[in-house]
Amino acid sequence: MLRAIANVWSTSHMIVAYILIFIINFVQAMQQGMSFSLTPYLTSSFSLDSLTATTSIMSSLIGGIFKLPLAKILDIWGRPQGFALMVLCMLRGLIMMAGCQNVQTYAAAQVFYWVGYNGMSYTLGIFVADTSSLKNRGFMFAFISSPYIAIVWITGPMAKAFLAVDGPGWRWGYGTFTIVVFAVTFPLYALFMWNYRKAKNMGLIVNHKSNRTFLELVKYYTIEFDLAGIFLLAIGLALFLLPFSLYSYQGDGWKSSMIICMLVFGVVFLIVFALYEKFIAPKTFIPFDLLVDRTVMGACVLAAVLFVSFLQVVNGLSITKATYALVTEVSIRWTGRFKWLALYFGVPVTILGVALMANFRQPDVHIGYVVMCQIFIAFSGGTLVICEQMAVMAAASHQHLAVVLAVEAMFSSIGGAIGSTVAAAVWRGVFPKRLQRYLPEESKADWATIYRSITAQLSYPKGTATRHAIERAYGDVQKYMIAGGSSVLVLAIISVVVWRDIKVKDFKQAKGRVV
Known part of the structure; x- marks a missing residue:
């Protein structure tokens, strides 16, 4: 597949593809940022807000693990087919979220959406890896992620416009992006298919007809996909x-x-x-000796640890990580190495930022200190994400590139699921008890409604005794979550120390048209 891409794609088509990927990620960044603001209102409308943590855990797990068979689908059936399948899953999830009437439909919608979103992002990442040399690959990954920089300032007002009294409502927020996502992904699918068929006509891609029976096909793919x-x-x-x-x-x-x-x-x-x-x-999904390679395993553990800590500390923080990834890649390209950036900058600054949040993420602390901590975490987090991806790609041959990226992404999703799990356990173990303790007598009878609904929480004006009690309970929960996140990050030090200090400048790229 790499040979077909490198020899078939023209320079103009490759430029157009990268521009389309940039636009797709820009739209996806807006959708995710807006969805982060809309989700509490969606779940509160079912009065089952606390059950959505279970949904988040399952959707993260399924979305992450599905990348393992997806890597095989891309190799066996083709990049365009895998991309189209993932877009359809994502659109199905958005449509279901727009029309859901209960938490069960919302849970199914989340699974469809995250399988589709993770799979589409993974497919685009494989295309970038196939069309770039190792020394420039981090820069190209950072480039296609850079739209996340701008949307920080867009998604809040966008969500507010949908939720306004005279606005169309949260359902149209998901409905609108269903249309927009289809509009921006179809041109890239068409471009993929054009070059895929061109490669087939040139004989670079050959589909072998199988004489297997249906049961033999089931057995074959069961083994092939592990x-x-x-x-x-x-x-x-x-x-x-x-x-x-x-x-x-x-x-x-x-x-x-x-x-x-x-x-x-x-x-x-x-x-x-x-x-x-x-x-x-x-037939294992990944060669066992590659899975236990210290650089690959260390990078995968780092990916899981980062998502555990980030999800517990600052939801949505991954949006800001991309801001600093371009700077990181310039440093990697200049020095030819990535381990020093992760070990001497990424990990210690991340730990510093997360640890400081324990003191600053409280209701009576000025928001400026929280922003300062987020900048620390974003700067270092963006560095670590690029470095961990470079680590798995540098440690594996191009033959196993799709596999190791899928495993690294799976560890991220598992880390996210663990983070959601711990956060849910802390939330349910701390928030309702502290809420009942802090609420004034006139509001104690309503604690269950306040616990389940963000709308009910926001209905109490700031400065009132009830609102202050809610904020105190949130502050207590945050303190426990941040303490857990800080302790988990100790594993990040070990996971980076075990990496081999690989020099990416020394790698030879396959012949063909690559960046």
Whole structure:
């Protein structure tokens, strides 16, 4: 597939493709930023706001793990086909969110959306990796992510316009982007298909007809996609993580037999997964020696750790990371190395920013200190994201590029799911108790409504005793979450130390048209 892209794509088509990817990411950045503001109002309308953490955990897991078979789909069926499939999933999710009437539909919509969004982003990332040399690859990744810089100032007013009294409402927020996403992705799909067919006509891509029966095809793809291993991994992670968001609904809490069984079986399935991949699987998704490579595994652990800590500390912070990724790549290209940036700048500044948030993210602290911490975390976080991607790509041959990027992305999603899990556990364990403790007597009877609905929380004017109690309860929750995020980041130091100090300038690129 790399040979076909490098030899078929013209310079003008490649330039157009990068421009279209930039536009797609700009639209996606706006949609995600706006959705972050709309989601509390959507879930509050069902009075089941606290259940959405479970939805977030499952959608993160499924969206991340699906990248494993997607990497095979791109290689076997083609980049255009995989891209179209992911766009359709994302559009289905947006349509369902626009029309959902209950939390069950919202949960299904989230799964469709995140499978589609993660898969589309992954497909575009593979295209960038295929069309760029290693020394310039980080810069190109940073370039296509740079639209996230601008949307910080756009999404707030956009969400406010949809939620205004005379506005169209949150449903049209999702409906509008359904139309816009289709409009900006179709031209790139057409360009992919044009060059795909051109490569087929030149004989660079050959589709071999199979004489297998239906059952033989099922068996073949089951082995080819390592579906048994993926199933064991998904079930194990789901059973292990879900109890952290469900325990509060059980009368006995953590002592509930259902919670204990889920935790035990979750660990068992994960152990079985590891043993199956090592000793039984006829075809593993990734060569085992590559998976245990210290640079690849260290980068994957770093990806998980970052998403655990970021999701617990500052929701949506990944939006600002891209602001500084271009500066990072210039440094990598100049020195030819990336480990020093991660070890001596990225990790320590991230820990500093997160640790300071424990003191500053409180209701009575000036917002300027919070902004300062976010700048620290964004600057260092953007550095670490680029460095971890460079690490997995430098440690693997181009043959395994799609696979290692899928595994790195899967670890990010698993980290996000763990972050959501811990955040949900802290929220349910701390917020309702502190709310009942702090609320004035005239509001204590309404604590359940206040707990479930952001609309109810915002209905109390700032300065009132009830609003102050709500803010104090939020502050207590944030303190626990940030403490957890800070402790997890210790693993980031170890994960970077074990990297090999690879010099990207020394790598030879395959022949063809690349950046």
